[in-house]
Amino acid sequence: xxxxxxxxxxxxxxxxxxxxxxxxxxxxxxxxxxxxxxxxxxxxxxxxxxxxxxxxxxxxxxxxxxxxxxxxxxxxxxxxxxxxxxxxxxxxxxxxxxxxxxxxxxxxxxxxxxxxxxxxxxxxxxxxxxxxxxxxxxxxxxxxxxxxxxxxxxxxxxxxxxxxxxxxxxxxxxxxxxxxxxxxxxxxxxxxxxxxxxxxxxxxxxxxxxxxxxxxxxxxxxxxxxxxxxxxxxxxxxxxxxxxxxxxxxxxxxxxxxxxxxxxxxxxxxxxxxxxxxxxxxxxxxxxxxxxxxxxxxxxxxxxxxxxxxxxxxxxxxxxxxxxxxxxxxxxxxxxxxxxxxxxxxxxxxxxxxxxxxxxxxxxxxxxxxxxxxxxxxxxxxxxxxxxxxxxxxxxxxxxxxxxxxxxxxxxxxxxxxxxxxxxxxx
Ligand SMILES: [Zn+2]
Numbered sequence: 001x002x003x004x005x006x007x008x009x010x011x012x013x014x015x016x017x018x019x020x021x022x023x024x025x026x027x028x029x030x031x032x033x034x035x036x037x038x039x040x041x042x043x044x045x046x047x048x049x050x051x052x053x054x055x056x057x058x059x060x061x062x063x064x065x066x067x068x069x070x071x072x073x074x075x076x077x078x079x080x081x082x083x084x085x086x087x088x089x090x091x092x093x094x095x096x097x098x099x100x101x102x103x104x105x106x107x108x109x110x111x112x113x114x115x116x117x118x119x120x121x122x123x124x125x126x127x128x129x130x131x132x133x134x135x136x137x138x139x140x141x142x143x144x145x146x147x148x149x150x151x152x153x154x155x156x157x158x159x160x161x162x163x164x165x166x167x168x169x170x171x172x173x174x175x176x177x178x179x180x181x182x183x184x185x186x187x188x189x190x191x192x193x194x195x196x197x198x199x200x201x202x203x204x205x206x207x208x209x210x211x212x213x214x215x216x217x218x219x220x221x222x223x224x225x226x227x228x229x230x231x232x233x234x235x236x237x238x239x240x241x242x243x244x245x246x247x248x249x250x251x252x253x254x255x256x257x258x259x260x261x262x263x264x265x266x267x268x269x270x271x272x273x274x275x276x277x278x279x280x281x282x283x284x285x286x287x288x289x290x291x292x293x294x295x296x297x298x299x300x301x302x303x304x305x306x307x308x309x310x311x312x313x314x315x316x317x318x319x320x321x322x323x324x325x326x327x328x329x330x331x332x333x334x335x336x337x338x339x340x341x342x343x344x345x346x347x348x349x350x351x352x353x354x355x356x357x358x359x360x361x362x363x364x365x366x367x368x369x370x371x372x373x374x375x376x377x378x379x380x381x382x383x384x385x386x387x388x389x390x391x392x393x394x395x396x397x398x399x400x401x402x403x404x405x406x407x408x409x410x411x412x413x414x415x416x417x418x419x420x421x422x423x424x425x426x427x
Contacts, residue, residue: 003036004024005394011044017032027366048388055353058117061131070083085153100132101139112143114144117145117146121167148175151178169205174206179213212245215279220249238265247292268305272334324383347380
């Protein structure tokens with residue numbers, strides 16, 4: 001047996017140690033020891049070998065635009081939307097595309113190989129849609145990019161948004177988006193959920209809405225989203241992004257709501273970095289955390305994936321395409337401190353988000369696509385703790401990023417000469 005690429009001695013997320021043999025773009029074999037010729041052999045040396053990171057919620061049309069034409073002084077979601085409204089008419093096809101491609105380079109270096117990005121359709125030129133469709137094609141050899149038609153200024157609030165949403169879907173955008181809490185009234189928000197779900201059902205598409213991204217406990221559009229998912233037979237194809245209002249909802253109401261979401265198989269996509277940064281801004285003290293009820297949803301069997309949402313744009317002035325930053329923040333904000341919960345945070349930026357996006361070729365199994373990442377960590381929880389370095393990134397059987405292991409040299413009397421912050425318990 002010969003392979004094109006052989007990854008030797010990696011620790012898989014389940015703790016087993018295995019060799020992974022790759023032929024072409026496919027994982028051909030996984031076994032404790034593969035004795036075979038290979039075009040190239042990479043010694044994983046016991047480091048964690050995981051399927052690539054997946055970001056189920058991002059805005060690639062806005063990324064890396066921080067400071068153009070000004071910064072978000074208040075730091076609120078609403079000023080961010082206003083600022084994006086100022087930036088939008090200034091966008092050019094080439095600027096959107098070159099920023100997106102630059103971000104994708106960062107993503108590859110971080111082992112992030114699948115991204116669902118919302119793309120604003122409230123610009124009659126639809127130039128961001130065109131630019132990102134081109135980006136999608138260009139990066140297809142290494143990143144799976146899924147586009148969501150996102151009527152940022154409101155499906156009904158913006159006069160041409162509905163028409164543009166349809167145009168974007170006709171152009172090849174994959175997923176139907178929405179923003180019910182931003183419509184003029186609760187009733188319009190409800191109506192928009194029904195309308196958009198019907199469009200998705202008619203076209204056989206998935207749905208992913210910005211839903212209830214507010215601290216207002218009365219924002220209950222997720223209820224309608226779950227209802228329409230059931231009514232239209234969209235089970236397993238619908239996600240509610242953010243759902244931050246659930247943080248502030250009455251507990252009795254939530255005790256009815258969560259089973260409805262579970263029954264409809266609607267997934268949830270909180271974005272911990274952005275939710276903790278943007279929510280609670282109208283509070284004095286105590287100040288709400290503003291992230292949705294992650295542990296409670298997981299306990300109900302609801303699928304949850306953590307999204308990054310933003311990187312250096314009108315809403316968020318930081319970000320490095322590191323999904324381990326996202327998992328780390330999510331772990332803290334949701335207080336997921338039990339070992340099983342910390343472990344789950346790794347799944348929420350890998351396998352669980354891949355399932356939300358419907359990536360059938362994804363995973364470290366024979367026959368699946370040979371995309372993976374070697375991390376400078378011994379296990380998934382340690383990867384989250386360290387926000388571990390990506391030592392090697394493989395996309396469709398090709399090594400696309402590499403980095404040497406870095407250890408800090410120490411100069412301390414009576415202490416070791418170097419330190420790497422990995423936890424290796426003695427005995
Ligand atoms: Zn978003």
